[in-house]
Amino acid sequence: MAQAHLKIDLEALAANWRALDKLSADTVETGAVVKADGYGLGVARVARALADAGARQFYVAQAEEGVSLRDALGEGPEIFVFSGHMAGDSDMLRDARLIPLLNSIEQMTRHFETLPGHAFGVQIDSGMNRLGLEPAEWAAARGIVIPQGPRMVMSHLACADEPDDAMNARQLAAFREMTQGLDTTLSLSATGGILLGADYHFDATRPGIGLYGGLPFADAQPVAYLNAPVIQIRDVAAGETVGYGAAWLADQAARVATVQAGYADGLIRAMGDNAVVFADDTPCPLAGRVSMDMLTVDVTHLDTAPDTLQLLGAQQGIDDLADAAGTIGYEILTSLGARYRREYS
Template identity: 65%
Template sequence: MATGSLSIDLDALMRNWQALNKATGENVETAAVVKADGYGLGAGRAARALARAGARRFFVAVAEEGAALREVLGRGPEIYVFGGHMPGDTDMINDLDLIPMLNSLNQLTRHFEALPGAPFGIQLDTGMNRLGMEPSEWAAVAEIALPAGPKLIMSHLACADEPDHPQNAQQLATFREMTDGIDVPRSLSATGGILLGPDYHFDLTRPGIGLYGGMPFENAEPVAHLSLPVIQTRELEPGESAGYGASWVTDKPAVLATVAGGYADGLIRAMSNKAMLFFEGTPCPIVGRVSMDLITVDITHLNTTPKSLDILGVDQSVDDLADAAGTIGYEILTSLGSRYKRRYAGGVS
């Protein structure tokens, strides 16, 4: 069966990084987050392009991702691991010069005992209650950690995509209380935090989703373009249905196109009877349930039979598609499957 074509615009990725970099001050460094295989678009290709754009520090979720990235980037750029120093990570961290963001006393003890003198960072919990040392824990270990010279101290905002949310200011205040007066580079902001303004920027920002074309960066250029080939078309009479469960029934003559793609390819079932595909800018609604490998689309209003229909690109962003499915752009990007023909364009500075 024919597969969809996923085109990744590395030039757009680079321009998104440059735009977010420009949004911070001259004394603020802009890193790049390439975890989850570059948000589903290929960490290696993305990181190489971002390095050409100017990124010198990269963030991944776990040490294994850092190992794959080091193979691509070589020894120059710094690679930070959000998950910290987990059991079994010591050799990778040491051999590949990874920098774990230590999240707890246990991780700090493990790192100091296994790799004394090796680089590390500290992650603090300022209210998200996910990863990092809480204020009381940090107060207890700061006098041990700080003399060892951490490369970075960071925290993460829980509500940065909602500029008016009171927790943003609360976390900023907590971060300052925990770190003011410490002579170590600090980082609080990912994409949303950058857009909150200079009070949140500190020494380094860590954009992620905005690089790949997602909200809350409204000016982001689309990076992922996904086109699905039409396998078959058919004409329906009033009263006929489409797809599993007969969840859509036409009340008039209709023409449907069946395209190659489904929830096995990250086009989740929640898109059923809600999301759109596009042909040369004209929206064509999904009708019937999204199945594992196939989607049926109403093309009655088109004057021609298309060879393919677009589901991501200039007509529909990852967030537009996510809104229709009741989810977020992150899930759409990171769910894109392995069956697509991937084509990379640009990426040369």
């Protein structure tokens, strides 16, 4: 079989949720961010596993994602939409019982006029300058909005993956000032904010990447295991080159394995020969450029020819592979392609 194999460990996913949940007080509601099709791993299976673990609040980027999530979860869990109430969203928000996190005066006007009485939340800008009402806007709107009973008032940290960054404390102070005296659910922290400690937890947290095995949650269990089949192994003489652009030169006789996976499968071309894959516990460096459907790997040092090589797993997580490509684990995870044979366990 030429198809690479992606195994998603749902038990590890649930264990990561429980571990992050334990980092905050029992009074804090720990949700789960499942946008981008459950960070590329399949939102239906991922969300149901998280719901079974205890998650009751879920977060998506846009209303269309929320509709699919509601189909997977059924009644009960709350589903929040980060992009708020966009034009054309009213029917989806109503029919799928989604909670938009309103980001602007325009969105508030749209929501209150088209869906009066429908649940909503509010996002305020504590300094990231991406989404949410700025302090002056919030000060003007607060007296009108709060009596209508928002389900949540939230903001988002820009530098939570860097615990010593002074931006964290500035945003915490701004969020406290903007929410002083409110009697509603407050939320500031995703994975990184949870790890900053209790001052950042408020009433609800929104872990995302840490659920899926990524930094900054260094204690996370790996969730994605990616193994790709070896198509062919060839002997390469000293002085010969491998792959497009003749980018890899054998300085001595070598054995090179051609592996069925490439950038069409989400393995970012930029990682080139900076990356390694694994034969059991033994690292094997890439030899040359990542192509659309194939990798070439130096397996000269192996005693036996491998049938498969592992790109993600216990030996190498998403952030390790990301480092080789000069990117972040989020991009590796959400780029995993549709050609993999997927297995959930």
